[in-house]
Amino acid sequence: MPLDYKIAEHTLANGLRVIVSEDHSVPNVTVNLWVNVGSRHEVAGRTGFAHLFEHLMFQGSRNVASGEHFSALMAAGGRLNATTWFDRTNYFETIPRGAMDLALWMEADRHGHLLDAVNQENLDNQRDVVKEEKRQRYDNLPYGNALIDVYAAIFPKGHPYHHATIGSMEDLDCASVQDVHDFFRSHYGPNNTVLTLVGDLSPDEGFAAAERYFGPLPATAAPRRGPVEPLAALSEPVRDEHLEDVPSDRLHLAFRLPVDDTPEFFAASLAMDIIGGLATSRLYQRLVRREQIATSISAHAMGFVDGTSLGFAAIDVADGFTADAAEAAACEEMVRFATQGPTEIEMESAMAQTERSWLSSLASQEERADHICHHATLQGDAGYINTFLDRLGEVSAAEVQQAAARWLMPSSRAVVAYLKQDGDAQ
Amino acid sequence: MTRQNSELQRPEVSAPEPWSFPQAQRSELANGLGVLTYDIPGQYVISVRLAVPMPLDREPPEREGIATIMARTLDEGTARHTAEEFAELLERKGIALGAGVSDAGLIVDLDVSKRHLSEALDLLSQAVREPAFHAKEVSRHVKTRLAEIDQERAVPGQRAALEFIATYFDPRERASRPTAGTKAGVSAILPQDLVAFHAANVAPDGATVVLAGDLGDLDVVAQVERALGSWSGAGPEVVGPREAARSQDAARVVFLDRPGSVQTEFYIGCPGPDRHVEGGWAPYQVAGFVVGGSPSARIDAVLREDKGFTYGIRSGFRPRRRGGLFLTSGSVRADSTVEALGLLMDILDKARDGFTQEETQAGVDFIGKTAPGRYATADTVAEEAAGLALDGLTTEFTTTNLLALAGIDAARLATAYDRFVDGQWTVIIVGDASLYAEGVSGLGRGEVTVLPA
Numbered sequence: 003m004p005l006d007y008k009i010a011e012h013t014l015a016n017g018l019r020v021i022v023s024e025d026h027s028v029p030n031v032t033v034n035l036w037v038n039v040g041s042r043h044e045v046a047g048r049t050g051f052a053h054l055f056e057h058l059m060f061q062g063s064r065n066v067a068s069g070e071h072f073s074a075l076m077a078a079g080g081r082l083n084a085t086t087w088f089d090r091t092n093y094f095e096t097i098p099r100g101a102m103d104l105a106l107w108m109e110a111d112r113h114g115h116l117l118d119a120v121n122q123e124n125l126d127n128q129r130d131v132v133k134e135e136k137r138q139r140y141d142n143l144p145y146g147n148a149l150i151d152v153y154a155a156i157f158p159k160g161h162p163y164h165h166a167t168i169g170s171m172e173d174l175d176c177a178s179v180q181d182v183h184d185f186f187r188s189h190y191g192p193n194n195t196v197l198t199l200v201g202d203l204s205p206d207e208g209f210a211a212a213e214r215y216f217g218p219l220p221a222t223a224a225p226r227r228g229p230v231e232p233l234a235a236l237s238e239p240v241r242d243e244h245l246e247d248v249p250s251d252r253l254h255l256a257f258r259l260p261v262d263d264t265p266e267f268f269a270a271s272l273a274m275d276i277i278g279g280l281a282t283s284r285l286y287q288r289l290v291r292r293e294q295i296a297t298s299i300s301a302h303a304m305g306f307v308d309g310t311s312l313g314f315a316a317i318d319v320a321d322g323f324t325a326d327a328a329e330a331a332a333c334e335e336m337v338r339f340a341t342q343g344p345t346e347i348e349m350e351s352a353m354a355q356t357e358r359s360w361l362s363s364l365a366s367q368e369e370r371a372d373h374i375c376h377h378a379t380l381q382g383d384a385g386y387i388n389t390f391l392d393r394l395g396e397v398s399a400a401e402v403q404q405a406a407a408r409w410l411m412p413s414s415r416a417v418v419a420y421l422k423q424d425g426d427a428q
Numbered sequence: 429m430t431r432q433n434s435e436l437q438r439p440e441v442s443a444p445e446p447w448s449f450p451q452a453q454r455s456e457l458a459n460g461l462g463v464l465t466y467d468i469p470g471q472y473v474i475s476v477r478l479a480v481p482m483p484l485d486r487e488p489p490e491r492e493g494i495a496t497i498m499a500r501t502l503d504e505g506t507a508r509h510t511a512e513e514f515a516e517l518l519e520r521k522g523i524a525l526g527a528g529v530s531d532a533g534l535i536v537d538l539d540v541s542k543r544h545l546s547e548a549l550d551l552l553s554q555a556v557r558e559p560a561f562h563a564k565e566v567s568r569h570v571k572t573r574l575a576e577i578d579q580e581r582a583v584p585g586q587r588a589a590l591e592f593i594a595t596y597f598d599p600r601e602r603a604s605r606p607t608a609g610t611k612a613g614v615s616a617i618l619p620q621d622l623v624a625f626h627a628a629n630v631a632p633d634g635a636t637v638v639l640a641g642d643l644g645d646l647d648v649v650a651q652v653e654r655a656l657g658s659w660s661g662a663g664p665e666v667v668g669p670r671e672a673a674r675s676q677d678a679a680r681v682v683f684l685d686r687p688g689s690v691q692t693e694f695y696i697g698c699p700g701p702d703r704h705v706e707g708g709w710a711p712y713q714v715a716g717f718v719v720g721g722s723p724s725a726r727i728d729a730v731l732r733e734d735k736g737f738t739y740g741i742r743s744g745f746r747p748r749r750r751g752g753l754f755l756t757s758g759s760v761r762a763d764s765t766v767e768a769l770g771l772l773m774d775i776l777d778k779a780r781d782g783f784t785q786e787e788t789q790a791g792v793d794f795i796g797k798t799a800p801g802r803y804a805t806a807d808t809v810a811e812e813a814a815g816l817a818l819d820g821l822t823t824e825f826t827t828t829n830l831l832a833l834a835g836i837d838a839a840r841l842a843t844a845y846d847r848f849v850d851g852q853w854t855v856i857i858v859g860d861a862s863l864y865a866e867g868v869s870g871l872g873r874g875e876v877t878v879l880p881a
Binding site for chain 2: 202
């Protein structure tokens with residue numbers, strides 16, 4: 003089913019790529035900016051910095067007071083936030099059309115003139131806030147650090163994806179005002195940013211507004227390095243076990259995958275769905291439904307741009323069974339899948355579920371803007387949202403099998419196990 | 429590159445364009461099933477919600493959790509298909525089918541791309557009318573729920589929420605125990621219990637099906653008629669819901685000891701209104717926002733942006749069918765526990781002295797002006813309509829409530845807040861009691877009961 007969301011694109015003289023997707027269904031505009039910097043660009047001793055920096059973008063800039071980005075836009079009917087991930091940092095707000103100029107003015111102020119407002123006090127404050135974010139989302143939860151362990155097990159030390167975006171407490175403690183200045187000067191600037199506007203406006207209106215507010219900013223960002231070399235699948239299994247006060251055993255079986263936005267990655271991602279993502283997946287049918295060794299299964303493929311992506315299945319082991327039994331059954335299924343490949347029905351199911359979830363994710367202006375910016379920034383393709391399903395549909399069952407045989411064999415797995423301590427964990 | 433324009437004047441914000449909540453087409457099938465359709469062009473995934481009134485206190489006391497287990501097993505095998513076959517039928521058409529219960533009833537939710545709507549409605553019909561409740565599937569879901577109970581107890585925020593209802597509500601109330609049931613009740617559930625509970629409660633008369641999305645060129649009502657028109661029966665009449673009683677000793681501090689916690693979780697509450705409250709519901713949305721709805725709200729302005737104690741603490745009024753709660757929850761750095769709790773309680777109490785006109789207007793503007801975006805997708809429209817249906821309301825309520833925002837000023841906001849927020853707080857803390865219980869005691873917020881987490 004071909005999609006035809008409108009996409010218009012224009013690049014300002016300073017390098018800012020501007021994409022407008024006109025949609026008058028609601029009198030709103032989503033302003034979405036992606037900066038091509040993420041935790042993969044962090045240097046040793048400064049993990050977590052890209053994310054801490056993102057927090058500082060809300061603490062004021064040349065003409066905007068600390069906290070005003072939230073307060074002024076929310077009072078105008080804005081919903082907004084920002085996130086940082088391995089590959090990139092994004093900033094976004096959805097506002098009534100009449101507040102679009104204010105939003106763009108505020109964005110240009112912080113993307114161009116942040117450093118006027120950065121000081122030791124707001125750095126210290128947001129460092130504390132980020133440390134609480136880390137404690138809340140990772141350190142104070144059962145299994146909270148499991149994915150951080152997965153990244154470390156799959157990617158070698160020094161690799162851009164070896165450390166998690168949240169970073170370490172020690173490195174957060176080391177961050178200085180000088181680091182903020184250096185990071186801004188290296189990575190921020192219109193020539194390393196994509197701006198997408200989705201909603202109640204025409205392309206010409208969007209391009210003119212972008213020129214008005216962002217046109218005066220100089221192209222300050224340093225050139226990007228090239229992508230790092232792809233990694234082959236792990237040559238032997240890696241194991242990382244934790245004996246902890248957790249309610250039940252949980253296993254993560256993780257694998258290196260091909261770089262994002264390639265037919266091979268699409269094939270590997272369909273394989274992950276069929277092995278562990280669908281309600282009819284191989285692992286769910288056997289471990290959860292038939293043998294009841296596990297109470298839940300999930301599987302994900304995370305596409306990355308620096309040479310190598312990540313796939314993993316998470317297995318919650320049922321009471322009365324061992325993690326070893328669950329792992330052995332899962333490994334057997336993965337070998338079987340890599341040997342036999344998917345059935346026609348499995349291919350049909352994985353495609354149908356991807357289509358529905360893709361269409362759902364394009365249903366709101368804000369998510370649509372984020373997808374557009376994502377692929378324009380990282381793959382250069384502003385029209386990705388319209389072509390993705392067709393490209394996925396071109397992947398054959400044989401390619402899915404080949405991807406599984408190359409990337410998803412148990413001999414290439416990294417296992418992160420959180421095992422329940424003996425005795426009553428309560 | 430020049431910078432002569434870098435000091436552009438701050439742009440003025442112009443008034444938002446008029447907008448109204450999507451209009452429903454209403455009809456009713458002969459079997460008493462209400463049908464609400466919302467045509468929202470451009471929404472290619474159709475969201476279907478079936479709302480069946482089924483107050484939770486209909487659960488047999490020794491089988492609490494049965495409504496949830498029933499919801500989770502509706503699609504685990506039907507008269508015509510095994511569980512695996514049924515799952516495959518759903519997946520091949522890209523259908524997402526789920527179901528859950530609240531204190532007011534059952535909501536079955538289904539999302540499907542437009543071209544598969546007809547098959548999806550047929551499968552929805554089979555799931556709600558002919559579930560098989562095979563022993564193997566039932567025992568599996570019982571075990572899964574038991575494992576889930578252990579997981580919930582291990583997560584501080586969820587642990588706090590469970591202790592809150594147990595402390596706040598009178599122990600005779602169903603509301604004092606988890607919606608999805610406790611170990612004792614869930615363990616006792618057998619297939620025949622589910623068959624009986626389903627037969628007694630899941631029926632079309634009085635239920636509502638909502639369809640939202642790009643419905644142009646579809647005869648949706650005919651499709652619903654084809655799938656659900658021959659369904660028959662009526663559940664027990666839902667009579668005058670009443671407010672769950674508050675426990676006599678609700679106003680106290682319970683500290684759940686979780687040794688070694690690097691953060692302390694707070695879950696604090698007192699009574700709140702329901703949507704039918706005199707003077708309207710809108711002021712409570714605004715008050716929740718002003719007190720704890722954003723990083724600039726009163727709580728985070730101090731605890732996050734000034735002190736750096738938290739990633740964020742949120743407040744809000746949560747309506748039930750009758751009565752409601754005003755809840756505040758979030759976590760703080762462990763060694764700030766005592767100071768943070770003192771500041772937080774002071775902020776909650778001080779709000780009873782009133783609000784400024786400026787913050788009131790900011791809240792009114794946020795709630796009102798974000799509505800077009802909040803209700804822009806099929807999913808959110810269907811969700812709103814189904815939730816309101818279980819409360820005996822339609823999305824006319826949403827529209828009226830948004831219009832009522834215009835009449836809210838600081839004085840009305842203060843009156844509304846003060847009417848329910850009585851300063852009698854139920855305070856649940858999950859953290860390291862050996863380090864901080866004594867300090868919390870010293871705040872003079874009442875006796876502190878320490879229990880194991």
